[in-house]
Amino acid sequence: MELKRIDANTWEIPKHAGMNVPAVIYASEKLLAGVKGDKTLQQAKNVACLRGIQRKAYVMPDAHQGYGFPIGGVAAFDLEEGIISPGGVGYDINCGVRLLKTDYTEQDILEKRKVLLAEIFKEVPAGVGKGGTTRLSRRALEEVCAKGAEWAVTNGYGMKDDLQKTEENGKMKEADPSFLSQRALERGLPQLGTLGAGNHFIEIQKVSEIFDFDVAKVFGINSVDQIMVMIHCGSRGLGHQVASDYIRLMENKLGIRGLPDRELINAPIRSDLGNRYYKSMSAAVNFAFANRQMIAHWVRQVFQKVMGSSEGMDQVYDVCHNVAKFEQHTIEGRIKNVCIHRKGATRSFGPGRREIPEIYRAVGQPVLIPGSMGTASYILVGTDKAEELSFGSTAHGAGRLMSRHEARRRFRGEKIKEELEQKGIELRSTSWRGIAEEAPHAYKDVDEVVRISHEAGIGQLVAKVVPVGVMKG
């Protein structure tokens, strides 16, 4: 496949053989070498062939092979001609990240961090194989899916201020839980307020470096050694079921003929099925917002109990990594409504966009990029340039480098815990094998990913945080 170098960190697959638009990849030579090793580029090309795609298909610096769309894929579609695809969002709908600041420093929590972590481990159910502690009626669950984080705040989990500091204010208004299948609701019922397994985590972090003091201050990040809490999880089985349900409904109704990849199944945005998927996906997005809202509340309660106060634990922001939504973007000089798909990508809106909270509107939105277990995570700020370059999107994480089986073969959970402890990082998990699978070495270098985001201009560095305590689901 021809790959044209545009500049140091930008590569293009020119339009050819059925592509409606070119595909653009943001990567260093090192990251590109990794991407070439799997099917990412072919998948980007497939996305560029979809009906109604606008401008270009984009691939973020942390991209790797996904299903249908690559992970780290961004594509926007014309509302009349275009499509919506469950494979363009992913199975873990609104997998995302929430960041809380604190007024504590590392010194303040040094002696209590083991207790803090143990209490978080106790209060926040991993919920894998056992379900959560919150038992809901089906009607209440539908309300969760309709109202998102707002439901959680109304029911005593967290503060109103959290809502305005959440993407979409914590609620996709178009959500319609009546389109959710019985199975999706059944899977959601025991799992609200649970972290889940895999790469999901809660981390107590400290700020280790500030790159942009002015913006950091606006985000509530004031000094090195300030303690933060990051929560990474998604919509659990409910979201997974929505994706599976609509892939099936679409293939049964529309057929799979002509698709280069079965996971690229899609429906016209302006169709009954497209509409139903969008409203169900929005319901799953809301479930995930409520989930993170509840977990944030429990984390604050733990700080209150262990440290004596949770004052100052304001939310910095909460971002989605897997979502489709309607946004306005400038395309060929005209402002246009499009259906944007971000799969393993973070919205990265620059100053002035009305979607971002007023308090951040002068500087741009916070972009939260989690690293792998035990490594650094980053806070970036959205840019104007990102709107031109990637429909206001950037990377979402480190991206795996090694399969879980390979990681399990190479690493031992006990040893990793020991190594992290030597670096001053406490670790709690329900499973040693789970720890081995999430070994830091099984992931790409997140430092390189955010450097490319910064250099390409699709998300600017603000601060680096490193873990002090990690709870892995």
Next chain:
Amino acid sequence: MSFLRDSYCRGFPGVRMEKYKFFHHTADAKFQAFGQTLEETFAHAALAVASLMWDWEKIAKNIEISVAVEGKDLEQLLVIFLEEILYLFDTRNFLLGSADNVSLEQNDGDWSLHALFRGDVCAGEYEIFGGVKAITYNEIVISDRAPFLVQVVADI
């Protein structure tokens, strides 16, 4: 921890045949399952999926659940069948220990599958070391004649 799970082939005493095998896949879990029949191959694929979350060999067979699923083609049938494991885990905390009596039938082009899942409810003594989000069509392969094989990528 071995990559392979071995079993002895019925009908070919002494010939070792693996039930399933995992392959390198950057982000997810890709495996092939094998069997003497397509039915047995599907059953082994179910064990491969379970092996991503718990050690199915250690699960007591205290509970039996009858499974009946349908699909428009074999690929869809396999995906729906394997997703049943995830559904039962999420909603009933059921840990699959074996998939028995798998039968496949084709009627007017559509496929149906019946099977008996045996296993136990998740409790303290079982370690859950991973989660499977979904079974995907990515790189799916089904060879429905000897040598029987299915290849699946699970989103984890």
